[in-house]
Amino acid sequence: MDAAERATLVTRFTEEAVTEAEIASILAERDDPHAYIGYAPTGEMHIGHFTTMRKLADFIAAGVDVTVLVADLHAHLDDEKSPFELLDARSTYYEEAIRGMIEAAGADPTAVEFVRGTDYQLDEPYTLDLYRLIADTTISRAQRAGSEVVRQSENPKLGGLVYTLMQCLDVAALGADIAYGGIDQRGIYMLAREVLPGEGYDKPACVFAPLLSGLSGGKMSASDAGSKVNLTDSPDAVEEKIQGAYCPQGETEDNGVLEYLEYLVFPVFEERGESLVVERPEEYGGDSVYDDYETLEADYVSGELHPADLKPGAAAAISEVIAPVRDRLRDNPDLLAEAYPETHG
Template identity: 75%
Template sequence: MDTAERAELVARHTEEVVTEEELHDLFEEQDEPTAYIGYAPTGEMHIGHFTTMRKLADFIEAGLDVTVLIADLHAHLDDEKSPFELLDARSTYYRLAIEGMVESAGADPDAITFTRGTDYQLEEPYTLELYRMLANTTISRAQRAGSEVVRQSDNPKLGGLVYTLMQSLDVAALEADIAYGGIDQRGIYMLAREVLPQHGFSKPRCVFAPLLSGLTRSDDEGEADKISSSDRSSGIFLTDDREAIEEKVQAAYCPAGEVEDNGVLEYLHRLVFPVLGVRGEDLVVERPEEYGGDLEYGSYDDLEADFVSGELHPADLKPAVAHYIDEVVEPVRERLLERPEVLAEAYPDHWG
């Protein structure tokens, strides 16, 4: 695989790469560059996390050395989204869930290095560098960088401000050439590109994944809601069974011929087709012969074209989407439900 092919593999199905030229140069300079993604173990993981997890399969195929950070301290610093006493249990759950998603997406979890924030964030030289960054960064700059990630308020807690600098410093501490995350992380990694060179570290390349919308819509704005761990109807969770997935997809906003704010199409575009692509499979929509018989799609663009034209109706599409999402989620669900004690310890209010 040459440089252009490796760079294309890393960049495909993403929202943005900063910058593509830097990414290309990286593969010219190094045989095995490093990449990392961090997850703060807060609420239960849902299908939206698959948009980032399935991308790791591309990273591994492109020859990247991949690290997944379970950012346990971050989970507590962000307005105590995870109580301190639950950090160990939730970190265990996140690793179990992430391993399941990576495997379901077609990659080997053993090819990934896992680490926790508490493995290195409490010791020098990390703490010393963090103090130096704190001394040089204004409150407004830290707030702006974390505005899409950290819970905001008129009277923010210091933890949320420190959070953004720690995430920037994690890139250097983990010696990552590529910082990878959802597009909501952009502000933090732009801060990293700005401040890390001032402290003697390299400027990271950044790869951003798109975010999945929820399946519900706001009554007042009419726009798709974000998936929320506190609202299990807003999206598909990794422990949802086939019946729950079918119910959520059937109830989802999916007007005939409309693409905008259509969560069903978004799930297909961002998750189902990329996973099927790795497997070398097409998507089949089953229809009665009286309505034209089955439809088969090798790409999302072809399916969207039929949907917009009216050839493909939501009533036929939704059962197929539910089937393929369940197929992707099933091995992760089984992995988690085989460890009920992990779920109970991590989320005692729901599983205890």
């Protein structure tokens, strides 16, 4: 694979790359290019996480070393989303779920290095850098950078600001050339590009994944169970959620069902060599099979493919894609029970 192909692989299905040129030169010039993505182990993981994780398979295939940071301290710093006592259990659950997603995406989970925040964020060099950054950064600058990530409230805690600065330092501390995450992370990594050189570190390149629409229209919401498919949802539960999903005929805007297909199902099916089957009554044209998203979208936009026919096929496909992760988590119920004693204990 030449450098151009690798760059295409790294940037496909993304919202933005900062910058394309920097990514290309990193891939061409570094012997062991390195990307990282961080997750704060807070709520249960869902299909939105899976979509973002799937891309790790692209990084790996492009010859990029991948580190997944399970940012345990961040999970508490962000408005105490995770209680301090549950950080270890939730981190363990996240690690296992993420391994499952990487494997389900057709990549080797052992190719990814897992690091926890507490593995290095309490060490002296990191702490000193953090204090320097705290001293150097205005409250409003940090607030602005983290506003899409950190929970906003009328009476914000300092934790949210420290969270943002720590995430900037994480890029350098982990030695990442590329910071990868959802487009909501953009503000933080733009701050990182701005401040890291002043602390003596390289300016990281960035790759941002799109944030998928929720199933009820608008953005996916952690507090709205019906707006997303959970990794442990049974086929029936997936079917029910997709059936109830906002899915206007012929429109791609805010259409979570189509987005799931484009960013998760088809990339995974392509890797597995599978196709999406749409069963349809004869009166509407009979069954059809899709090998790629573009063809399906064209049929959908033209009206050839009706939402009522698409939904059952999409639900089955989504269910099939998450099946390995679901099985993995159900085989080890203690993971969820210990991470979320309130709901799974």
